[in-house]
Amino acid sequence: MTITAAFPPQPAPGPTLFRAGCPHCRESFELDAGALRLAIGGSARTTFYSFDCPECGEAVRKPAGERIVELLTAGGVRTMRLHAH
Numbered sequence: 593m594t595i596t597a598a599f600p601p602q603p604a605p606g607p608t609l610f611r612a613g614c615p616h617c618r619e620s621f622e623l624d625a626g627a628l629r630l631a632i633g634g635s636a637r638t639t640f641y642s643f644d645c646p647e648c649g650e651a652v653r654k655p656a657g658e659r660i661v662e663l664l665t666a667g668g669v670r671t672m673r674l675h676a677h
């Protein structure tokens with residue numbers, strides 16, 4: 593007689609989804625980290641995130657505040673650091 597301990601499988605962390613809206617077609621949708629890009633510049637004015645709208649295909653760029661930057665980086669969004677000089 594064999595007794596096997598059933599360890600519950602590790603819960604796989606689901607993909608983090610970010611809610612975003614498109615200013616071109618006014619759709620709103622959820623994007624995973626792979627669909628977003630984050631650019632961090634020297635100031636708030638040059639810090640933004642961007643994605644291609646899944647509805648109309650337009651490239652969307654939006655300013656990213658500190659909190660958004662935190663959320664996106666924690667969610668695994670590709671980050672690009674821009675240098676001011």
Ligand SMILES: [Zn+2]
Pocket residue numbers: 614615616617618619645646647648649650
């Ligand atoms: Zn759109």
